[in-house]
Amino acid sequence: MNVATPEKASILIVDDMEENLVALEAVLGSLDQELVRAHSGEEALKAMLRQEFAVVLLDVLMPGMDGFETAANIKRLDQTKDVPIILVTGNEADTDYLYRGYALGAADFLTKPFDPWLLRTKVNVFLDLYRKNRQLAAQAEQLRRLLVGAPTPAAAIGPAGSVERIEDARNRLSRVRAAGTAAGAGSGEQLSEITERLAQIELQLRDAVGNEAPDLADRIADLERAVRSLRVGRDA
Missing domain, CATH: 1.20.1270 (Substrate Binding Domain Of Dnak; Chain:A; Domain 2)
Structure with a gap:
């Protein structure tokens, strides 16, 4: 499983429409993180098993495995269950969408057409959380080594x-x-x-x-x- 460098985190953007992926890349490019594309739910799951992601932006309406089913599969796997998911929906989204998404474990929602500033703000929240969790994990490992007397790296x-x-x-x-x-x-x-x-x-x-x-x-x-x-x- 690949891990992003300490300086950069990886963001997975999932949409079956090429123009939507291009729009997401244009807005998120200024964050200077690694952006990984997936054109379907199946492709997204394969990417998540190969690489570690800080956050996933997941379109709800996709042919085949839709966003809800993809989110459910992500949350079902031990390797990916803790990765936060932002579900991206159209204007037709209603409270049933929200309820279903949160019930599956989605962390947030974004409605198309999205506001660029709002999108970057939401993603930045999860990037900060990812970095803090990595820092805590490193400190916990250092403490474990001290407690058990493991050799220093x-x-x-x-x-x-x-x-x-x-x-x-x-x-x-x-x-x-x-x-x-x-x-x-x-x-x-x-x-x-x-x-x-x-x-x-x-x-x-x-x-x-x-x-x-x-x-x-x-x-x-x-x-x-x-x-x-x-x-x-x-x-x-």
């Missing part, structure tokens, strides 16, 4: 292999701690200093990013040498 941690280097540093630090505990009996002052340095590095590892891995490796190597000197002193 590669773009945020620097060169390839950074995660592995940080994990290796954690493993080496655990071995240093174990060796220091075994070697430190009777070396109270020196062991206390090593323990303090261990705690500092552990805190840094907790929030480390990829470009800090080399510095952490150097500091852990210093600790390894200090622990080895403790063991030599104990065995002397």
Whole structure:
């Protein structure tokens, strides 16, 4: 499923009349979003399964699958059910049209001939909602990663292999701690200093990013040498 870029959203315009599609494109072009055409309900459903849309402008009176049936099918699919639909009707639309459309899950109505300013205003409302929902989804994913301890995406941690280097540093630090505990009996002052340095590095590892891995490796190597000197002193 294609996803629009962060800068642009996609708008699906559905009408069996070419002149109506041209008119919609002319009015919505100033919004600088991606406009996708569909000439029938069937074509609209195929487009929505291939791509993510911020809003759909759907003509009611179309041959074959009309706008109401198309809207019902859109709302029936898990992949498309949350996409807002603006139903476009002619002057003959009455309260029964409105009731039927809202019952199917349509978000709004637009009557032909439409006012360009009103059309852009209605579409802009759903574009703003789409952007906010995407932002909330990104924040929720970031929070989920923090809660479950998932690795930060590669773009945020620097060169390839950074995660592995940080994990290796954690493993080496655990071995240093174990060796220091075994070697430190009777070396109270020196062991206390090593323990303090261990705690500092552990805190840094907790929030480390990829470009800090080399510095952490150097500091852990210093600790390894200090622990080895403790063991030599104990065995002397």
